Amino acid sequence: MYNSVGKWLVIPSARTASRQFSLSNRCNESRQRFERLLVLDFEATCDSQRGTIRPQEIIEFPVLNVETNGFETVGTFHRYVKPQVHPTLTPFCTSLTGIIQDMVEDAAPLKEVMEDFHKWLLSQHLLNKEFAVVTCGDWDLKELLPRQFLHTGQVVPAYFKSWINIKMIFAESTGVYPRNLPHMLSHAKLVHFGRLHSGIDDCHNIAAVVRFLGRRSSQWRLTSFLED
Numbered sequence: 355m356y357n358s359v360g361k362w363l364v365i366p367s368a369r370t371a372s373r374q375f376s377l378s379n380r381c382n383e384s385r386q387r388f389e390r391l392l393v394l395d396f397e398a399t400c401d402s403q404r405g406t407i408r409p410q411e412i413i414e415f416p417v418l419n420v421e422t423n424g425f426e427t428v429g430t431f432h433r434y435v436k437p438q439v440h441p442t443l444t445p446f447c448t449s450l451t452g453i454i455q456d457m458v459e460d461a462a463p464l465k466e467v468m469e470d471f472h473k474w475l476l477s478q479h480l481l482n483k484e485f486a487v488v489t490c491g492d493w494d495l496k497e498l499l500p501r502q503f504l505h506t507g508q509v510v511p512a513y514f515k516s517w518i519n520i521k522m523i524f525a526e527s528t529g530v531y532p533r534n535l536p537h538m539l540s541h542a543k544l545v546h547f548g549r550l551h552s553g554i555d556d557c558h559n560i561a562a563v564v565r566f567l568g569r570r571s572s573q574w575r576l577t578s579f580l581e582d
């Protein structure tokens with residue numbers, strides 16, 4: 355298994371006390387290993403009946419670059435994306451996400467946005483730093499992106515093949531497995547910023563939860579992997 359920068363990653367499993375000791379050491383190592391956490395939350399084409407639009411396509415691609423000393427946001431990547439298979443947004447999608455047709459109409463397709471994202475990673479000097487992507491749940495990187503890439507023939511880059519599902523870290527830190535982002539915010543007594551299902555606002559709210567967990571010294575580790 356590889357980490358976000360393509361180095362070997364050992365996934366520990368602890369059964370005995372001595373192995374538990376080594377697990378906690380490895381968790382500490384992995385906490386220190388990530389200099390940056392990249393908070394990501396895609397929005398996608400949809401209709402009121404989940405599953406009726408196939409393939410679902412990314413229409414908003416926001417990522418926040420969060421440093422892991424004070425857990426402040428130090429950079430933002432934010433693009434709307436033009437869907438190719440179903441180019442017209444449904445009224446349901448617009449009312450759910452707040453994304454209107456005009457916002458995607460002149461936007462670049464995903465292939466170009468991925469190229470811009472890679473340039474942004476370079477501009478943020480992230481490719482020579484240890485970083486991990488953070489998402490709320492596994493859907494963004496386990497289902498949406500790989501399915502769309504399968505459709506377009508794009509290859510999933512190494513840095514999107516493993517990530518941190520913040521719900522898992524939240525559960526380990528608080529003892530409560532959260533249903534969703536609003537549940538995490540209310541449990542942590544954090545004020546909900548902006549609009550639910552706006553990708554960039556969701557990212558800011560996830561980043562607030564990252565800060566909350568960071569201040570509790572939660573242990574950051576990769577929780578989820580894309581199988582080849």
Ligand code: AMP
Binds near residue numbers: 395398402551
């Ligand atoms: P989220 O990150 O929770 O804002 O949702 C990501 C994407 O999941 C949305 O852009 C929609 O494509 C889909 N989605 C979320 N909630 C719903 C819903 N209630 N009904 C249909 N699709 C949804």
Ligand code: MG
Binds near residue numbers: 556
């Ligand atoms: Mg989401």
Ligand code: MG
Binds near residue numbers: 551
């Ligand atoms: Mg969202």
